[in-house]
Amino acid sequence: MSKPIILSMKNVSVHFPVKGALPFSKKRVVSAVSDVSVDIFQGETFGIVGESGCGKSTLANAMIGLVRPTSGEVLFKGNKLYSLSPQEFKEIRRDMQMIFQDPFSSLNPRFNVYQIISEPMKIRGGASVDEMKKRVIELLELVGLSEKDLYRYPSDFSGGQRQRIGIARAIILNPDFLVCDEPVSALDVSVHAQILNLLMELQEKLKMTYVFISHNLAVVKSICDHMVVMYLGNVMESGSTKAIYQHPLHPYTNALLSAVLDVDLDNKKERILLQGDIPSPINPPRGCRFYQRCPYAMKGCVDKKPALIEIEPEHFVACHYINPFAQEEINAGLAKPLNL
Amino acid sequence: MKSFMNGLKEMLSGIWGFIRKLWRHPKGRIGLIIVILLVVCALFAPWIAPYDPYDVTQRAQKGLSPSFQHLLGTTITTGQDIFSMLIYGTRVSLTIGVVTGVSLAFLGALMGICAGYIGGFADTLIMRIVDVLLVIPTLPLTIVLTNLFGRSYLMIILIFTLFGWTGLARVIRSLVLVLKNANYVKAAELAGASRWHIMMKHILPGTSHLLIMSTALTSAGIMVAEAGLSFLGLGDPTAISWGKMLAEAQSGGALLFGHWWWIIAPGIGIFLAVFSFMRIGLVMEEVFNPKMKQSSNIYKLFKNLNNTYIEEVFSSMSEAQILGVGGEQS
Numbered sequence: 274m275s276k277p278i279i280l281s282m283k284n285v286s287v288h289f290p291v292k293g294a295l296p297f298s299k300k301r302v303v304s305a306v307s308d309v310s311v312d313i314f315q316g317e318t319f320g321i322v323g324e325s326g327c328g329k330s331t332l333a334n335a336m337i338g339l340v341r342p343t344s345g346e347v348l349f350k351g352n353k354l355y356s357l358s359p360q361e362f363k364e365i366r367r368d369m370q371m372i373f374q375d376p377f378s379s380l381n382p383r384f385n386v387y388q389i390i391s392e393p394m395k396i397r398g399g400a401s402v403d404e405m406k407k408r409v410i411e412l413l414e415l416v417g418l419s420e421k422d423l424y425r426y427p428s429d430f431s432g433g434q435r436q437r438i439g440i441a442r443a444i445i446l447n448p449d450f451l452v453c454d455e456p457v458s459a460l461d462v463s464v465h466a467q468i469l470n471l472l473m474e475l476q477e478k479l480k481m482t483y484v485f486i487s488h489n490l491a492v493v494k495s496i497c498d499h500m501v502v503m504y505l506g507n508v509m510e511s512g513s514t515k516a517i518y519q520h521p522l523h524p525y526t527n528a529l530l531s532a533v534l535d536v537d538l539d540n541k542k543e544r545i546l547l548q549g550d551i552p553s554p555i556n557p558p559r560g561c562r563f564y565q566r567c568p569y570a571m572k573g574c575v576d577k578k579p580a581l582i583e584i585e586p587e588h589f590v591a592c593h594y595i596n597p598f599a600q601e602e603i604n605a606g607l608a609k610p611l612n613l
Numbered sequence: 614m615k616s617f618m619n620g621l622k623e624m625l626s627g628i629w630g631f632i633r634k635l636w637r638h639p640k641g642r643i644g645l646i647i648v649i650l651l652v653v654c655a656l657f658a659p660w661i662a663p664y665d666p667y668d669v670t671q672r673a674q675k676g677l678s679p680s681f682q683h684l685l686g687t688t689i690t691t692g693q694d695i696f697s698m699l700i701y702g703t704r705v706s707l708t709i710g711v712v713t714g715v716s717l718a719f720l721g722a723l724m725g726i727c728a729g730y731i732g733g734f735a736d737t738l739i740m741r742i743v744d745v746l747l748v749i750p751t752l753p754l755t756i757v758l759t760n761l762f763g764r765s766y767l768m769i770i771l772i773f774t775l776f777g778w779t780g781l782a783r784v785i786r787s788l789v790l791v792l793k794n795a796n797y798v799k800a801a802e803l804a805g806a807s808r809w810h811i812m813m814k815h816i817l818p819g820t821s822h823l824l825i826m827s828t829a830l831t832s833a834g835i836m837v838a839e840a841g842l843s844f845l846g847l848g849d850p851t852a853i854s855w856g857k858m859l860a861e862a863q864s865g866g867a868l869l870f871g872h873w874w875w876i877i878a879p880g881i882g883i884f885l886a887v888f889s890f891m892r893i894g895l896v897m898e899e900v901f902n903p904k905m906k907q908s909s910n911i912y913k914l915f916k917n918l919n920n921t922y923i924e925e926v927f928s929s930m931s932e933a934q935i936l937g938v939g940g941e942q943s
């Protein structure tokens with residue numbers, strides 16, 4: 274029934290070493306992403322949501338080979354991305370591109386629009402200057418700019434226009450996999466809709482698969498087919514967007530949704546306010562990473578990591594509250610509420 | 614070959630751009646005019662200078678005061694024409710200043726980019742070398758080395774270059790650490806760019822304003838240092854330089870006989886050369902700073918004053934701290 278899988282991640286973890294404050298202090302690591310598995314289907318829009326710092330960008334970077342995972346496997350069109358030879362890796366990665374969050378640092382201020390957009394084509398080689406120019410002009414028109422802008426510099430453009438230039442650069446090599454890392458969150462609210470519409474139009478025209486990272490749950494709801502909810506490097510809930518929005522299960526998802534969408538949720542729930550801040554990813558909790566802020570935390574949540582379990586078709590949740598402990602664990606007192 | 618020619622063309626047009634910017638800047642224009650004048654003096658010294666400054670046989674002309682024949686008079690000791698010496702002195706000062714400034718910028722850029730972009734072992738090695746070089750006192754070392762290897766200007770250029778690149782390398786390194794994490798570098802990587810491409814197209818041009826600025830400022834510094842060395846008698850004994858003119862004036866009794874022009878002339882030469890190069894360096898800083906401001910976090914913070922964005926900036930700042938960007942490495 275379902276479409277073919279274009280990219281799949283198997284138990285991917287990404288750790289960054291951090292230097293200690295003192296010369297001889299122990300080496301520590303930030304576990305930005307830990308043990309994440311996802312499947313992304315051809316032609317869909319796949320959403321990644323979560324608070325700032327939970328590892329969304331790192332996860333996306335691992336998908337397209339900008340960050341090497343510490344462990345785990347990434348398969349793109351059936352190829353193990355990180356076992357390819359450098360040459361093959363380069364070739365296959367041309368099918369993956371990215372639109373960056375920050376339209377200010379994503380364009381080299383010393384390049385003009387033509388140089389910026391044509392750069393990927395120039396790097397790949399094999400095209401004459403005339404061909405490149407023609408293609409760049411074609412793309413400029415596609416993203417809503419014009420030939421007049423060809424020799425202007427990034428500083429002459431507004432945030433939204435810069436983002437359009439970034440989009441043109443991303444699609445010049447006809448990628449079929451495009452990561453949009455919060456493509457509008459740095460822009461004025463007034464241009465959000467324009468950029469999102471442009472992205473949707475392009476997806477339709479060019480048959481691309483999108484990975485869409487966002488804080489904005491309303492946007493994710495309206496454009497994503499599948500999604501994951503991340504917290505501190507872990508996937509809390511995943512599945513089809515429809516299932517998750519209709520029937521959010523994880524306490525964290527519930528809190529996120531109630532904070533943002535309480536107007537347009539059908540079954541009105543009371544607003545859940547999370548206590549405290551997102552803990553540091555340097556020493557993440559051993560068990561459920563959310564237990565310190567979870568209103569339903571139980572004794573067992575501290576030490577036992579919940580597995581991601583399919584609750585209904587296309588809907589997975591990692592939570593001991595939703596997937597209860599086994600009988601002997603309950604007998605051992607793990608299900609008793611945790612008083613922090 | 615073709616790409617090399619293109620690179621050259623780009624570089625030349627870049628330099629032309631700098632000159633145009635300097636010219637438009639009122640302070641820069643003064644510096645530029647003086648530098649052009651000095652360069653003309655240096656290049657055409659034999660045609661401009663009315664006498665041969667090396668001619669020490671004019672016993673009859675010793676110790677003349679300024680006149681139309683001898684604009685700045687002649688030396689008391691040997692009767693050389695001071696104005697001609699001044700013109701010829703431009704050659705030494707400019708050559709040493711510019712050659713050292715350029716080679717120092719080259720070495721500093723090479724080391725800083727290797728340390729910042731390649732990282733790892735190269736970084737550790739280079740930064741340790743920097744640490745060692747920084748604590749070596751240059752002046753005593755210069756005296757020792759020139760005594761050892763002979764007092765030639767080549768030696769002086771070599772010493773200044775080998776011991777002077779450290780500060781620049783550090784600055785370039787931290788700039789490179791920032792540049793290499795820029796998103797446009799990631800975009801190029803995604804398109805399959807080689808490290809060479811990224812270095813030549815994105816990293817090196819990103820440091821060019823710093824390099825040009827530093828060349829101008831270090832050239833000025835080196836010219837003062839050269840004058841100092843020559844004054845101490847450590848310069849090349851066969852060439853005429855402003856520093857050596859000063860030394861001769863002092864030992865030749867210019868003060869004793871009240872021949873102040875003998876002292877003032879080389880002083881003005883040194884002053885003009887240093888002043889014009891400093892001017893150019895400082896104006897460049899002013900010209901380039903607005904651009905730097907545009908890409909700095911603070912600027913973005915004010916430009917996009919919306920909450921998620923501020924959060925973003927702070928998180929990227931703390932990321933930078935984790936990475937140790939811009940800070941000292943432990």
Ligand SMILES: Nc1ncnc2c1ncn2[C@@H]1O[C@H](COP(=O)(O)OP(=O)(O)OP(=O)(O)O)[C@@H](O)[C@H]1O
Nearest residue numbers: 289303305324325326327328329330331554928935
């Ligand atoms: N290169 C790096 N070195 C060290 N730590 C890093 C690095 N990149 C990311 N991190 C850390 O990994 C964690 C996840 O970062 P990431 O950028 O993936 O978060 P995010 O979910 O994209 O956040 P945001 O919504 O703010 O973009 C953060 O704690 C961050 O500090």
Ligand SMILES: [Mg+2]
Nearest residue numbers: 329330331454
């Ligand atoms: Mg991010």
